[in-house]
Amino acid sequence: MSSPALSALPNYVSTSKSRLKSLYSDIHRQKHSNPSSFHAYVDWWHQTLKDVISRGWQGSDGFDGTSNKLILGARRALVDKLRYEGVGKPLGLGTTIAEMRRSNDLIPLSQFLTSQQSVYNPGWLPYRIASFVVGKPLWWAMEQLDIVRSEDSYTEAETWKKIEGDYVMLRLVVQAADTLETFQDGAGLSPAENLYTFEDFRREFGVKVLPGVVLSEMDTKVLIKYLERERRVVVQNGDVIKFVTASHDREITAVDRGILQLKTAVRNLREQVDSIQNKIDQTTSNISNALRQQRRSIALAELRFKKHLDDLLSKRLGSLHNLESTLISVETAAGDVEIMKTYESSTATLKAILSHPSLQRDKIEETMDALATSTADAREIDDAIRLGGNMAAVDAGIDDTELEAELNALVEEAEKERAEAAEQVVVEKLHGIDVHVPEGALVQAEAAPRRMAEAA
Numbered sequence: 001m002s003s004p005a006l007s008a009l010p011n012y013v014s015t016s017k018s019r020l021k022s023l024y025s026d027i028h029r030q031k032h033s034n035p036s037s038f039h040a041y042v043d044w045w046h047q048t049l050k051d052v053i054s055r056g057w058q059g060s061d062g063f064d065g066t067s068n069k070l071i072l073g074a075r076r077a078l079v080d081k082l083r084y085e086g087v088g089k090p091l092g093l094g095t096t097i098a099e100m101r102r103s104n105d106l107i108p109l110s111q112f113l114t115s116q117q118s119v120y121n122p123g124w125l126p127y128r129i130a131s132f133v134v135g136k137p138l139w140w141a142m143e144q145l146d147i148v149r150s151e152d153s154y155t156e157a158e159t160w161k162k163i164e165g166d167y168v169m170l171r172l173v174v175q176a177a178d179t180l181e182t183f184q185d186g187a188g189l190s191p192a193e194n195l196y197t198f199e200d201f202r203r204e205f206g207v208k209v210l211p212g213v214v215l216s217e218m219d220t221k222v223l224i225k226y227l228e229r230e231r232r233v234v235v236q237n238g239d240v241i242k243f244v245t246a247s248h249d250r251e252i253t254a255v256d257r258g259i260l261q262l263k264t265a266v267r268n269l270r271e272q273v274d275s276i277q278n279k280i281d282q283t284t285s286n287i288s289n290a291l292r293q294q295r296r297s298i299a300l301a302e303l304r305f306k307k308h309l310d311d312l313l314s315k316r317l318g319s320l321h322n323l324e325s326t327l328i329s330v331e332t333a334a335g336d337v338e339i340m341k342t343y344e345s346s347t348a349t350l351k352a353i354l355s356h357p358s359l360q361r362d363k364i365e366e367t368m369d370a371l372a373t374s375t376a377d378a379r380e381i382d383d384a385i386r387l388g389g390n391m392a393a394v395d396a397g398i399d400d401t402e403l404e405a406e407l408n409a410l411v412e413e414a415e416k417e418r419a420e421a422a423e424q425v426v427v428e429k430l431h432g433i434d435v436h437v438p439e440g441a442l443v444q445a446e447a448a449p450r451r452m453a454e455a456a
Contacts, residue, residue: 003085005057011048012084020087026156028095045096046105046171054172056213057081066216070176070223071109072097072167076160094159097167106167112222118230119170173226176209180223181233183208184243191334192327194243195260198224200267201241255334262327269320276313280306 006012015023023044030038049072052058056067058078074097083089090096100106107119154162183205196204201224206215215223224241227234235242237252240260244250283306290299357363 003083006082006084009048009051011044011051015044017086020084024084024087024090024092026091026095028092028154028156028159031099041092042096042099045090045093046100049096049100050169050171052082053169054210054213066214068166068216068219069210069213070169070172070215070219072106072169074106074163074165074167076164091156094156094163098159098163101163101167105170107170109166109168109218109222112168113225116229119226120230168222172210173222176215176223177226177231179209180205180227181231184233190331191256191259192263192331195256195263196241197239197260197264198241200264255330259327259330259334262323262330266320266323266327269316269323273313273316273320276309276316280309280313283309 012020023041027034027038027041030041053072054069056069058067058073058081079089079093082093097106101108104119112119198220202215202217202220205223206220209215209223224234224236228236232250233243233245235244235250235252240252240257242252242256283302287299287302287306290296290302353359358367
């Protein structure tokens with residue numbers, strides 16, 4: 001692993017060189033003196049190690065030459081692999097790994113694969129349990145007497161001797177399990193789609209659960225163990241892996257094994273058919289080349305070989321058809337069994353409901369009679385209330401005709417008031433108009449009545 005590779009990681013991109021020097025320093029004594037800085041330091045390295053592991057940058061770990069993507073190989077060589085130009089080696093990496101182990105972020109590989117308890121069970125944290133049982137004051141006293149050593153009393157070299165080994169990084173396993181369940185959700189529509197051999201499982205999901213990488217054999221074992229113990233979505237028996245739901249039995253039956261054998265045989269035959277077809281295509285190409293070069297003997301030999309391949313392909317296709325038909329028949333029969341179980345369960349449920357005392361004939365008739373009586377009583381009460389209301393209205397001397405006449409009078413009065421108000425507005429507007437009358441016209445108008453009187 002080189003500095004340019006590390007520089008591409010998100011943690012390095014967003015961190016200054018001065019901050020990197022601090023993160024690469026040894027801070028094992030700061031857990032109690034400066035806990036906030038210590039935990040920020042551990043969180044940064046937790047994310048960095050997660051990115052390094054998931055990208056397969058640890059080197060070859062598995063028997064097949066692949067690098068583990070869910071498992072941390074905690075060895076001193078890792079310190080050299082994380083050397084960063086201009087900063088140096090991470091001097092507190094051992095302390096970081098020890099703290100991640102205490103917090104259950106890293107779990108010893110052997111313990112993870114063999115334990116029957118869930119990783120979320122507090123029993124996985126022996127140091128915390130010891131601290132709880134013994135008690136902090138007594139533990140402190142034992143430290144003072146050198147009966148036990150405090151966490152920060154170990155040097156980095158001593159810490160490495162205590163922690164060296166392989167660890168499952170829980171956060172990566174959870175991420176892989178979440179992704180796998182997304183792919184598998186709704187996929188297992190038939191019994192065969194829920195059954196896998198170990199290699200089939202790895203081939204199907206090993207390239208999907210983490211982006212751009214393939215899970216190693218040990219990664220696959222870890223993932224299957226987590227899915228079985230923590231998520232309870234698979235069961236494993238030997239080389240058989242079965243996806244299960246809450247409605248299915250958590251066991252692998254002889255029927256499951258038979259279906260898986262048929263499924264494996266069908267897959268192998270399909271691969272053979274593809275291989276034979278590729279050979280036929282290659283032979284056809286060889287014949288064309290030989291004829292083009294006027295090499296008739298070679299073309300004839302290739303043609304004989306192609307004839308054998310054609311016959312073999314025909315036989316394999318017939319066998320494949322028979323096996324696929326058999327697999328469909330077996331799956332159909334297995335599905336019929338599940339349907340009959342559902343029918344039986346539904347019948348038992350219906351019988352249990354119908355046997356309830358409330359659904360017996362005598363009880364039903366009694367209940368319906370009581371309901372009819374109650375309904376009649378309610379109707380009588382309603383009629384009585386309505387009759388009483390009408391009588392109260394008559395006693396009060398209220399006449400609907402008088403009410404109607406009074407309402408009409410109120411309406412007319414309101415309309416009259418609106419008309420008067422409108423007329424008043426018009427008058428006010430007329431008074432506001434300034435009319436200019438010539439002076440001579442006014443004198444003539446005043447003299448006109450006098451002349452009319454004199455003439456009379």
